[in-house]
Amino acid sequence: MIRCVSCGAEYDDDEVIYTCEKCGSVLELVSDIDVSKDIFDGRRDTLWKFKECIPVDESKIVSLDEGGTPFCKCDKLGDELGVNLYVKVEGSNPTGSFKDRGMTVGMTKAMELEVSTVGCASTGNTSASLAAYAARAGLRCIVFLPSGKVALGKLAQAMFHGAEVMSINGNFDEALEAMTALALEKHLYLLNSINPYRLEGQKTIGYEILRDLGWQSPDRIILPVGNAGNISAIWKGVSEFYNAGFVKDLPMMTGIQAEGACPVTNAFRKGDRRVVPVENPETIATAIRIGAPVSDIKALNAIYDSNGYSETVSDEEILDAQKLLARTEGIGVEPASAASIAGLKKLVDQGVIDKGETITCVVTGHLLKDPNTAIDACTKPTEVDADIDTLRKLLMNK
Ligand SMILES: *Cc1c(COP(=O)(O)O)cnc(C)c1O
Numbered sequence: 001m002i003r004c005v006s007c008g009a010e011y012d013d014d015e016v017i018y019t020c021e022k023c024g025s026v027l028e029l030v031s032d033i034d035v036s037k038d039i040f041d042g043r044r045d046t047l048w049k050f051k052e053c054i055p056v057d058e059s060k061i062v063s064l065d066e067g068g069t070p071f072c073k074c075d076k077l078g079d080e081l082g083v084n085l086y087v088k089v090e091g092s093n094p095t096g097s098f099k100d101r102g103m104t105v106g107m108t109k110a111m112e113l114e115v116s117t118v119g120c121a122s123t124g125n126t127s128a129s130l131a132a133y134a135a136r137a138g139l140r141c142i143v144f145l146p147s148g149k150v151a152l153g154k155l156a157q158a159m160f161h162g163a164e165v166m167s168i169n170g171n172f173d174e175a176l177e178a179m180t181a182l183a184l185e186k187h188l189y190l191l192n193s194i195n196p197y198r199l200e201g202q203k204t205i206g207y208e209i210l211r212d213l214g215w216q217s218p219d220r221i222i223l224p225v226g227n228a229g230n231i232s233a234i235w236k237g238v239s240e241f242y243n244a245g246f247v248k249d250l251p252m253m254t255g256i257q258a259e260g261a262c263p264v265t266n267a268f269r270k271g272d273r274r275v276v277p278v279e280n281p282e283t284i285a286t287a288i289r290i291g292a293p294v295s296d297i298k299a300l301n302a303i304y305d306s307n308g309y310s311e312t313v314s315d316e317e318i319l320d321a322q323k324l325l326a327r328t329e330g331i332g333v334e335p336a337s338a339a340s341i342a343g344l345k346k347l348v349d350q351g352v353i354d355k356g357e358t359i360t361c362v363v364t365g366h367l368l369k370d371p372n373t374a375i376d377a378c379t380k381p382t383e384v385d386a387d388i389d390t391l392r393k394l395l396m397n398k
């Protein structure tokens, strides 16, 4: 069953519907978990090991073996900050971001509904993922990208997997509005995170974190927030497993935004449950360069209900954290993902996070998604002839 998060109106699972017909609010799937957690043992470690908890037809699954991502204990960085730190590495998904978790479920639903065309607006990763899954499913794929603001790796993926890519003169919020209008006219099936089936896949990040910690909850989950679907999904996941009795505690959901694109943090500071859109969002972390997050209600509910928090970080703090994670722990992430690490650092400094807390930072996308930003952050390699004497001198002088 699909239910409106604001007025509680209910809809059938097979209705193609993105927002509530009665009040316009966002929708969610409602499902009860009536299995024992033991049934997950011994299955291959993809998100479909949780298939009993994902409300789609098992015979229609479109998958690239997403999920089951690394859960790295980061003692060097954790000791430096005084916390017990684990990093959930979502860049290890098939197309390099957590979007694949949403897309495998969304595309499976598209097959159930027998649609022929899928579409999305994207800051980059959604389009990269959708293009790959549409290719696997054999469906036509249309993507709208904000002109000039998509990281190189993501653009390459969307184009190479055969999506019909439109470069929209406007920002992400405008591209999404146009794409949504076309979906409502039934030209295509919309696979942005307003589609509640996307979040049914992404909630498995929450499932896996609890499982990865040996069926315990961290004190806190920290992640970057853009359109605010992922924080909502992870909260849904951990809440479902908590309600099923698989764990005894719940984590504080902590959403980090970029200073130039922070409607959710602004709302949190005022204690509001809706955002005031940010008109011209700007940040180097293009994956979270979003001014009007569609899942704002769900995200703010998640933060308040979990006794969580929201904070902003500057582009400089993001780039510093990106480099810190890469050089102390060997984990390469794109700028948006590093917002979680930058936020952790800031909240430890502010005393919001206590020393000794067990923290899971979700790092959402791979370093190679945005090679230009990575190269700009480094000194150029020295050009030198392949002459052993010169090379020896150069190395010894370092
Ligand atoms: C999509 C994305 C985000 C933001 O997630 P939302 O669900 O839009 O809040 C953060 N980081 C990366 C790498 C992404 O691709």
Ligand SMILES: [Zn+2]
Binding pocket: 004, 005, 006, 007, 008, 009, 020, 021, 022, 023, 024, 025
């Ligand atoms: Zn409603």
